[in-house]
Amino acid sequence: xxxxxxxxxxxxxxFFHWLENRWATPAYSGWILIGIALSFFGxxxxxxxxxxxxxxxxxxxLLALNLFVAxxxxxxxxxxxxxxxxxxxxxxxxxxxxxxxxTKKTKTLIEIIDELPLELSGKITHRIESLPxxxxxxxISYAHTKKRGIYHWYNLQLKTAAPFGLFYSTRQxxxxxxxxVYPQVxxxxxxxxxxxxxxxxxxxxxxxxxxxxxxxxxxxxxxQYRYGDPIRLIHWRSSARFGDLxxxxxxxxxGGEEIIICLDNSSQWQPEYFETAVIAAASMYFxxxxxxxxxxxWTADKGLIRGSQVMLETLAxxxxxxxxxxxxxxxxxxxxxxxxxxxxxxxxxxxWLLFPSTENKLAIDNLLGIFxxxxxxxxxxxxxxL
Numbered sequence: 574x575x576x577x578x579x580x581x582x583x584x585x586x587x588f589f590h591w592l593e594n595r596w597a598t599p600a601y602s603g604w605i606l607i608g609i610a611l612s613f614f615g616x617x618x619x620x621x622x623x624x625x626x627x628x629x630x631x632x633x634x635l636l637a638l639n640l641f642v643a644x645x646x647x648x649x650x651x652x653x654x655x656x657x658x659x660x661x662x663x664x665x666x667x668x669x670x671x672x673x674x675x676t677k678k679t680k681t682l683i684e685i686i687d688e689l690p691l692e693l694s695g696k697i698t699h700r701i702e703s704l705p706x707x708x709x710x711x712x713i714s715y716a717h718t719k720k721r722g723i724y725h726w727y728n729l730q731l732k733t734a735a736p737f738g739l740f741y742s743t744r745q746x747x748x749x750x751x752x753x754v755y756p757q758v759x760x761x762x763x764x765x766x767x768x769x770x771x772x773x774x775x776x777x778x779x780x781x782x783x784x785x786x787x788x789x790x791x792x793x794x795x796x797q798y799r800y801g802d803p804i805r806l807i808h809w810r811s812s813a814r815f816g817d818l819x820x821x822x823x824x825x826x827x828g829g830e831e832i833i834i835c836l837d838n839s840s841q842w843q844p845e846y847f848e849t850a851v852i853a854a855a856s857m858y859f860x861x862x863x864x865x866x867x868x869x870x871w872t873a874d875k876g877l878i879r880g881s882q883v884m885l886e887t888l889a890x891x892x893x894x895x896x897x898x899x900x901x902x903x904x905x906x907x908x909x910x911x912x913x914x915x916x917x918x919x920x921x922x923x924x925w926l927l928f929p930s931t932e933n934k935l936a937i938d939n940l941l942g943i944f945x946x947x948x949x950x951x952x953x954x955x956x957x958x959l
Contacts, residue, residue: 593743597643599636603739606632636739643742646683646733649676652746659753659885662721666693666752670712670729672704680704686730689716693724693752721756721851723890725749755885756848759856759952765959766907766924766943767832767861795819803864831867833902834858837910839873842893846928849951850909851888853926856955857907858884871906873898908942916940924959 592598599607610632617625655669670687674680683701694716704710729746795811798818811819836854838847854870861868862881870878872891876899878884901918908916908925916925925942941959949957 593741594745597640597740597742600734600739600741603636603639606636606739610636635737639734639737639739642735643733643740646680646735647731647742647744649674650680650683650731650744651675652685652729652731652748654748654750657750657752659755659889660718661755662718662757665715665717666754668697668714668716668750668752670699670714671709672701672712673709674704674706677706679706680735682733682735684732685712686732687714688726688728688730690724690726692720692722693718716752718754720848721754721889723886724752724754753886753889756851756855756888758859759852759955761856761860761952761955763956764857764860765957766926766955767857767864767866769941769959770832770905770907770922770924795821831869831904832861833869833871833877833904833906834861835871835901835906835908836888836891837873837908837912837915838891838893839895839898840893840910840912840915842911842928846911846945847893849945850911850926850928851891853951853955854909855885855888856952871899871902875899877902926955 589598610629613625613629613632616622617629651673653671653673655671657666657668660666668687668689670685672683672685680701681703683704685699685701687697687699689695689697697714697716699712699714701710701712727747727749729748731744731746732741734741795808796819798807798812798820806820808819808821834854834857836850842850858868858870859881870884870887872878872887874895874897875887878887903920905920905922905924908919908923909928910916910925911928913927913929916927919925919940921940923940925940926945927942928945943954943957943959946954
């Protein structure tokens with residue numbers, strides 16, 4: 574009996590939902606007015622009182638007018654979405670809708686519901702009191718982002734009860750949307766995992782000491798100091814002359830040395846550890862770039878990736894537990910993993926950032942690295958000496 578009643582209720586809900594999305598359905602006030610109009614009409618047929626016929630006719634005319642206007646208000650209404658600019662986690666997405674009324678009549682009392690993913694902010698509602706004919710209106714909203722990712726959504730809901738609020742009419746529009754939220758990038762001042770990678774005496778380190786001992790003859794250009802630039806690159810005489818800090822851009826002599834940051838996304842991770850590892854990989858990548866080092870990212874499913882834009886988009890959409898795996902680079906790498914058994918696969922002089930549980934901590938011969946500690950902020954941990 575209960576199942577039969579539940580099925581009947583579901584059918585009624587489905588029917589009215591279908592009716593609202595194709596025509597219109599009465600609001601609560603509409604149902605009341607329908608009841609009053611039918612009562613007057615019933616009383617008129619019993620008493621043959623003309624004024625009751627007039628009252629019921631007026632009420633039914635109001636209902637018919639609201640039904641007609643509500644259905645036609647949403648017709649030919651055009652909604653487009655501007656491209657959403659990518660941001661880093663923790664910032665706000667700027668979402669812009671462009672609503673156009675190409676008809677010769679004013680559209681009033683329109684509600685637009687943008688059905689964003691729950692990871693962003695859920696539904697965002699816009700209300701338009703009046704949209705004159707042949708005009709376009711921009712609707713801007715903001716969604717706070719807490720987690721990196723590539724988000725897709727399609728549903729846009731247009732709703733109206735114009736002009737009296739007696740009938741609701743709804744239309745669904747498919748407007749494809751894509752928002753890219755990059756992982757957070759920490760402003761590292763130093764990073765021993767980057768600074769010490771490779772052999773004990775790499776050509777890169779030798780060339781850096783040559784730069785430290787020389788102030789002329791190796792400078793390619795001067796530019797203003799930017800946050801995160803190494804202090805050793807400041808050209809003090811030029812800074813004193815111009816009144817603000819000037820930084821030398823040096824000719825890079827690397828001898829072919831490059832930094833490869835490897836994120837082991839083929840292993841199983843605890844989700845919160847994996848998110849931390851993604852932030853660490855992005856932060857170390859940009860730190861190496863600021864040091865004018867050749868740097869690339871490696872993931873198990875994508876292989877080697879070059880370029881900060883491609884790297885950020887890759888890390889925005891990356892997930893762990895992938896089945897497709899590329900070969901680990903043969904050169905020294907910086908390895909980020911939760912699986913301590915993978916350290917045996919690394920080349921000599923590689924570095925690692927390991928996210929094990931306490932009982933899995935172990936000593937690794939010939940390889941220096943850092944165990945992740947939840948009690949230490951990640952930025953402090955990445956700047957910690959090995």
